Amino acid sequence: MSNPRQPAHPIDPLFTERWSPRAFTEEAIPAAQLMSLLEAARWAPSAYNVQPWRFIYAHRDTAAWQPIFDSLVEFNQMWTKRAAALVVIASAREAVFPGKTEPVPNASHAFDAGAAWASLAFQAQLSGWSAHAMAGFDADRLRTAIDLPEGYAIDTVVAIGRKGDPAVLPDGVRAREVPSDRRPLAESAFEGSFGAQG
Ligand SMILES: Cc1cc2nc3c(=O)[nH]c(=O)nc-3n(C[C@H](O)[C@H](O)[C@H](O)COP(=O)(O)O)c2cc1C
DSSP: OOOSOOOSSOOOTHHHHOOOOSOBOOOOOOHHHHHHHHHHHHTOOOGGGOOOEEEEEEETTSTTHHHHHHTBOHHHHHHHTTOSEEEEEEEESEEOOTTOSSOEEOTTHHHHHHHHHHHHHHHHHHTTOEEEEEOOBOHHHHHHHTTOOTTEEEEEEEEEEOBOOGGGSOHHHHTTOSOOOOOOGGGTOOSSOOTTOO
């Protein structure tokens, strides 16, 4: 099968080689390796460097795994059951900005958590592991499961594992186990103004 990921401008192969598999091998991830991925996330940029992200993680086959796993929608449970770890990425909705004493709403909290997710995903790719973000979870159930305080939003749950044989997946899902393409850059990038591009 031809690789649909042909960059139109020169970029490091890291960006096209990373993709989000659903077939994992069931290999456990060493604690130090998981910390390395979270360490990469820790160095993400954030508005005023307030670092709104929080990472609540669980290795498979530990007590912490099941409540997070149970909050995922059935489709995501079907493939994450072979993942090595789950990481909930949450972020503080408010921050105390430099020179202030009181917390105020932080408009960038989810944006910054997204930067942390991307850093984690690229470090995983560099380390021979794969990360797959999910929005498919029951947020109320997950909030209770991880004792998340009200002032934090749940941004995503990330499944981490070693990329495996697509044969472990049901037919319809197996067919999607290939790197996806992207629309042309000209449909996303506009000089000066958005204009009539919408
Ligand atoms: C915030 C977010 C939520 C996502 N939610 C799910 C999900 O619930 N289930 C799933 O199978 N994939 C999910 N994905 C994976 C996307 O479908 C995938 O990243 C996208 O199709 C691009 O493919 P790639 O990551 O392989 O390049 C999610 C990705 C992101 C970034």
